[in-house]
Amino acid sequence: MARHRVGIWLVGARGSVATASIVGLVALQKGWTGDVGLVSRLPVFQHLPLSPWQDFCVAGHDIRATSLVESASQLSADRGALDPQLVKRCQRELTAIDRRICQGTVLHVGETIADLAAPEVRRRRESPWEAVRRLQADMQQFVKQEQLKQLVVVHLASTEPPFDLGQLPATWPDMERMLQKRATQRLSLPASSLYAIAALDLGYPYINFTPSLGAAPPAIQQLAQLRETCHMGCDGKTGETLVKTVLAPMFANRHLDVMSWVGHNIFGNMDARVLDDPQNKSSKVVTKDRVLGSILGYAPQTLVSIENIASLGDWKTAWDHIHFRGFLGTPMTMQFVWQGCDSLLAAPLVLDLVRFTWYAWQRGDRGLLTFLASFFKHPLGVAEHDFGRQFQMLAEWAQRSTV
Ligand SMILES: NC(=O)c1ccc[n+]([C@@H]2O[C@H](COP(=O)([O-])OP(=O)(O)OC[C@H]3O[C@@H](n4cnc5c(N)ncnc54)[C@H](O)[C@@H]3O)[C@@H](O)[C@H]2O)c1
Known part of the structure; x- marks a missing residue:
């Protein structure tokens, strides 16, 4: 396949x-690091002509008045989540990328997220449609300036409160009409969906790594089809839920009866602070909780808690207690503790998702990229939650992709 620069x-x-x-x-x-943690570097994908890392160029949107160097320094100060020497070596590149980060939108994100935003972002007065047009202009400017062949948009913004799909028009033409009516305040689509519309309308693939609404509404999924592009989400599966979807099939396949599954999560970064708002938290708890019933075929009693413990920073601990019944009804217990550095678990998956998505788009895959299910807690359009089977879907797609 010919090489191209990709955003x-x-x-x-x-x-x-x-x-x-x-x-x-x-x-x-x-070439300063190896490929541990990168799924796309596994032998099963080596026959795919995936683009080398050098072909990618980064920019984006944010709402806070900070800098990439500051964020990276904070991660390295946070008990070495990033190696301080590496941050220092990357400083020039981080500063260059920072210049390409534009002001995002806080339309319908809820107070907790809006409070993070710089005053000028909060003060901006624009309709949802004007916001979409402005976000698109930023993306297009980057594509033009860097002479990019394609742009893959990845949503990594703070988790928004849940949204009731019932209020939304079912088709893209109806949704577009409503968005264009300036006076329409009833269509209070959250920012994640405005970013999704901005990207997909321009034919750019969109990946939602968060539990926020994004491209989930049927009308936005239809837009992806109409513009012949692709998308997937939602909510990256990086820690406790990853382990759950590996362990639950074991209980199911040994015919053990899971009576209850309790998971307590504690961490203390900015994501945890946003999730401390009960509204924002409920979006996350839903995606973490729904996997068990689907794998086991019945619904044990479950409890998922997420607590903000500031001293832990980016280091998340999940403690899970599984109470199950074996032969002759004998009760037994399994417990596990998962201690991971949240952002470093997520980062390689973000890079893998971009690489796979760009290749899929080149191959002509359109609409939902269901073969990416293993990357998500709530894979859109996929009922399968067993991690092993989801990974098989990815490997089979790669086999079919042999060129
Ligand atoms: N392992 C993981 O870390 C993991 C796993 C799955 C999902 N996620 C999700 O990924 C997202 C990012 O996690 P994080 O730890 O980087 O959080 P973070 O709080 O460090 O970063 C979120 C960033 O989004 C920005 N932002 C918020 N609203 C925005 C908007 N409307 N437009 C543009 N920018 C906006 C914030 O300013 C901030 O820089 C969260 O939604 C989190 O739940 C993370």
């Missing part, structure tokens, strides 16, 4: 996951 547009570009992804990309481009 990665990160929404939430100065957040922890975005910063770790950018530092990771720079380190890979310079």
